[in-house]
Amino acid sequence: GAVVSQHPSWVICKSGTSVKIECRSLDFQATTMFWYRQFPKQSLMLMATSNEGSKATYEQGVEKDKFLINHASLTLSTLTVTSAHPEDSSFYICSAIRDSQGGYTFGSGTRLTVV
Amino acid sequence: AQSVTQPDIHITVSEGASLELRCNYSYGATPYLFWYVQSPGQGLQLLLKYFSGDTLVQGIKGFEAEFKRSQSSFNLRKPSVHWSDAAEYFCAVAPYGGATNKLIFGTGTLLAVQP
8 A cells, every 4th residue: 555656757858848747646645745856866855845735835945936836636746847947857756645654655756857 | 954964975785794874863853764765766665764662663674773862863774785785775854753744865875785
């Protein structure tokens, strides 16, 4: 149990286009999901906290107009990278809270390459 | 500043040797503590976690970790390393505990295993 599905696993897009990444909790309801970004050979940096039915909370330095987060249901959060540029190329990982004991489940990540 | 520190960026051990990966945190209260493993291009797998109680925590794949409050440490250990353990290891902290708080990750330790 406690599976988080993240799609796509990789995507290549042209500079200036937008890309949507989906994060789904398959067998549990997740009122809270998190989006992380990981540069090559670096750690995961929290971008934002996504709460079902409300606006996402962004970490300092993260452009909320560029990284649009929508958490419209208890099983789905989406991250849209708008007007992507090569510097947005990165590995994006979502995480969902599984239970009250801090059970965080991670998606398998999305490799975004902007050309 | 509040942080999670993994002092060792790279560690190389021989197969069959013991392993200890260090993790220190600088949050005031006792946070929730986690160790994750990440294979190249993959998501994160939880090895173990500590919330309270016994300070020696057993995890999957033969890993264990010990919480030492006096040292603000949560070091990961394995008595005998296998070649398949080669991966990146991340210590993570939920600074304020609880079920809905974000995880803060350390910078990671890349483990290489020599035959």
